[in-house]
Amino acid sequence: MPKYAMVIDLQSCVGCGACSIACKNENNLSEGIFWSSKITETVGTFPNVRYHYMPTLCNHCEDAPCVRGCPTQAMHKLDNGITMHDTKKCIGCRYCMYNCPYGVISFNWEKPFKFWRDDEPVLKGCTPSPQEVVRKVNNGTATPYYNPARAETLAGARPKGVVEKCTFCDHRVKRGELPYCVEACPANARVFGDLENGTHEIKFLLGKFRAFRLKEHLGTKPKVYYIRNFNPAAYDRTKGGV
Amino acid sequence: MKGRLWIGLLSLGILLGLVTAFRVFSTGFVLYAKTDILVWTMPLAAYIFFSLTSSGLAFVSSIPIVFGIKRYEPLEKRTVFLEIAVLMAGFVCLIMHLGSPLNVIYLLLSPNLASPLWWLAMLYGVYLAVLLASFWRIQTAQVSKTLSTLVFLIAIATSTALGWLLGLPDARPAMNGSFLTVYFPLTAFACGLAAVLLFSLAYARASGNPNPTSAAQADLYDEVAKVFGVVIGVTLVLFIWRAIIGGVSSSEVELGAFRRMMQSLSFQTELWLGLVAPFVLMLIPSVRVTTWGKVLASLLLLVGMFAGRLEFILTAEIMPFGQLGEGVPQFVSYLPTISEVLVALFGLAVMLLLYTLGERYLNLDGTQEKSEAGT
Numbered sequence: 302m303p304k305y306a307m308v309i310d311l312q313s314c315v316g317c318g319a320c321s322i323a324c325k326n327e328n329n330l331s332e333g334i335f336w337s338s339k340i341t342e343t344v345g346t347f348p349n350v351r352y353h354y355m356p357t358l359c360n361h362c363e364d365a366p367c368v369r370g371c372p373t374q375a376m377h378k379l380d381n382g383i384t385m386h387d388t389k390k391c392i393g394c395r396y397c398m399y400n401c402p403y404g405v406i407s408f409n410w411e412k413p414f415k416f417w418r419d420d421e422p423v424l425k426g427c428t429p430s431p432q433e434v435v436r437k438v439n440n441g442t443a444t445p446y447y448n449p450a451r452a453e454t455l456a457g458a459r460p461k462g463v464v465e466k467c468t469f470c471d472h473r474v475k476r477g478e479l480p481y482c483v484e485a486c487p488a489n490a491r492v493f494g495d496l497e498n499g500t501h502e503i504k505f506l507l508g509k510f511r512a513f514r515l516k517e518h519l520g521t522k523p524k525v526y527y528i529r530n531f532n533p534a535a536y537d538r539t540k541g542g543v
Numbered sequence: 544m545k546g547r548l549w550i551g552l553l554s555l556g557i558l559l560g561l562v563t564a565f566r567v568f569s570t571g572f573v574l575y576a577k578t579d580i581l582v583w584t585m586p587l588a589a590y591i592f593f594s595l596t597s598s599g600l601a602f603v604s605s606i607p608i609v610f611g612i613k614r615y616e617p618l619e620k621r622t623v624f625l626e627i628a629v630l631m632a633g634f635v636c637l638i639m640h641l642g643s644p645l646n647v648i649y650l651l652l653s654p655n656l657a658s659p660l661w662w663l664a665m666l667y668g669v670y671l672a673v674l675l676a677s678f679w680r681i682q683t684a685q686v687s688k689t690l691s692t693l694v695f696l697i698a699i700a701t702s703t704a705l706g707w708l709l710g711l712p713d714a715r716p717a718m719n720g721s722f723l724t725v726y727f728p729l730t731a732f733a734c735g736l737a738a739v740l741l742f743s744l745a746y747a748r749a750s751g752n753p754n755p756t757s758a759a760q761a762d763l764y765d766e767v768a769k770v771f772g773v774v775i776g777v778t779l780v781l782f783i784w785r786a787i788i789g790g791v792s793s794s795e796v797e798l799g800a801f802r803r804m805m806q807s808l809s810f811q812t813e814l815w816l817g818l819v820a821p822f823v824l825m826l827i828p829s830v831r832v833t834t835w836g837k838v839l840a841s842l843l844l845l846v847g848m849f850a851g852r853l854e855f856i857l858t859a860e861i862m863p864f865g866q867l868g869e870g871v872p873q874f875v876s877y878l879p880t881i882s883e884v885l886v887a888l889f890g891l892a893v894m895l896l897l898y899t900l901g902e903r904y905l906n907l908d909g910t911q912e913k914s915e916a917g918t
């Protein structure tokens with residue numbers, strides 16, 4: 302059985318956010334919900350400042366605190382290492398959000414796709430209302446750009462009152478395709494594969510570079526690894542002074 | 544007339560609660576001041592407050608039957624009924640906190656024994672059933688020691704498991720599980736004693752049947768007040784150590800949330816109103832023996848503890864981490880919405896109405912005529 306993992310090369314990542322947009326499209330994410338996101342940081346003071354960008358997503362921890370805490374096993378592990386969620390079993394207690402040390406689980410506080418439920422035309426007498434568009438394009442379900450493939454393994458659009466998070470695009474992986482964020486990354490900064498396969502490229506990357514994972518000290522054994530760091534800045538060599 | 548007004552007020556609270564419930568279940572939790580950062584807020588704090596108070600009442604009700612201190616028997620029936628009423632208030636707040644309460648069926652169909660939440664849900668289910676059975680036995684003058692012992696044991700389990708629930712996650716280092724598993728049952732006991740004093744003395748007076756009615760009863764309430772004072776004192780010591788260790792001597796980044804919360808209204812209310820003031824009142828003998836002293840101290844403690852439950856939850860949450868911290872300040876602030884306040888009042892109104900009906904129809908002052916130890 303494969304054990305899936307992702308390596309993110311921070312030197313290649315240009316911080317364009319294509320992964321987050323691709324993820325939203327593929328997984329029918331509602332407004333305000335990001336399965337693929339980022340942590341940004343600005344260090345130093347002007348003029349010596351630098352901006353750091355780190356893409357984030359569910360870490361699919363081997364010892365996942367969200368899975369351990371979920372009272373109904375709605376949050377569970379698949380044999381291939383993916384941390385999966387079952388919308389039907391979720392009671393909306395949000396204990397997984399409380400337990401997740403990475404803050405990557407979102408809750409549907411209200412019915413999804415608020416914008417597309419609006420019956421006011423954007424421009425009166427000129428454009429149709431979002432609701433009309435949905436009715437015409439998609440038989441009144443979800444959004445005009447709804448991806449039905451997502452519904453193969455999870456609720457296509459998650460209802461209000463349950464949580465949701467990245468599934469490593471398990472529906473695509475099942476078909477032998479890469480997660481969509483990996484596919485969409487223009488810089489090939491995301492590498493996805495099987496940790497059990499000794500010859501796989503991610504094994505090479507993890508051996509070649511000093512990979513790190515987020516909050517490793519917690520012992521959750523995340524399956525998202527980061528390698529390298531982008532910093533082309535040069536400086537005059539000096540020993541400093543007193 | 545006064546009684547009708549009281550029932551009318553409580554019915555209004557319940558009606559407003561039902562309207563809030565309908566609005567929350569039809570539109571979602573946008574009516575609450577919740578975000579993916581503040582995932583648990585006042586409705587859950589209210590649930591924790593009520594359920595811990597119920598556990599505390601179970602400790603009090605176990606004194607005469609489980610520990611055999613017979614002079615506490617006159618308190619037994621009222622205390623057990625209060626436990627039920629307070630627990631129902633907790634359930635109301637819990638339902639209002641959950642998004643898909645109907646899916647609780649999966650707690651049975653797909654249980655996760657590693658989850659503190661599963662254990663709590665199960666324990667509370669059993670707790671209610673055992674409590675009802677226990678009350679029925681008291682009502683029919685056939686007190687069951689077995690049931691009372693079971694209630695006592697479950698109350699220990701629930702109050703400590705709540706500490707496990709909040710304090711377990713490594714994601715929230717500001718919460719200390721070992722501390723909470725001691726602090727929660729201790730404060731539960733304080734709340735239980737406060738509730739007994741408040742309802743036995745204040746409610747009885749307001750409904751025209753002032754307590755105590757005999758010298759023996761007066762002595763009993765004085766003794767309860769003394770125990771109450773001691774429990775508040777111990778709680779205060781623990782509370783101060785928590786503040787010194789976590790808030791002053793530690794510089795750990797993760798405890799920043801706690802240091803921040805120490806300046807909050809909820810923390811200050813818990814400390815001054817909920818602990819210091821009632822402790823001082825119970826320390827002064829001339830105040831302690833008066834009805835108003837006992838009632839005031841009880842009321843203050845309960846208000847302070849409600850604020851305290853909210854403070855604990857917020858301490859765990861106000862410092863966003865990981866991607867949640869993108870574009871938000873280092874600490875987020877929380878102000879409950881009207882709907883959240885109505886949820887807490889909904890729970891309170893349900894509890895008070897149940898209690899009022901109990902006082903009216905179940906003769907809660909009644910003592911058992913017959914006691915079947917070990918049945």
Ligand code: SF4
Nearest residue numbers: 371391392394395397
């Ligand atoms: S919100 Fe749903 S998935 Fe998360 S712990 Fe609760 S039941 Fe499990």
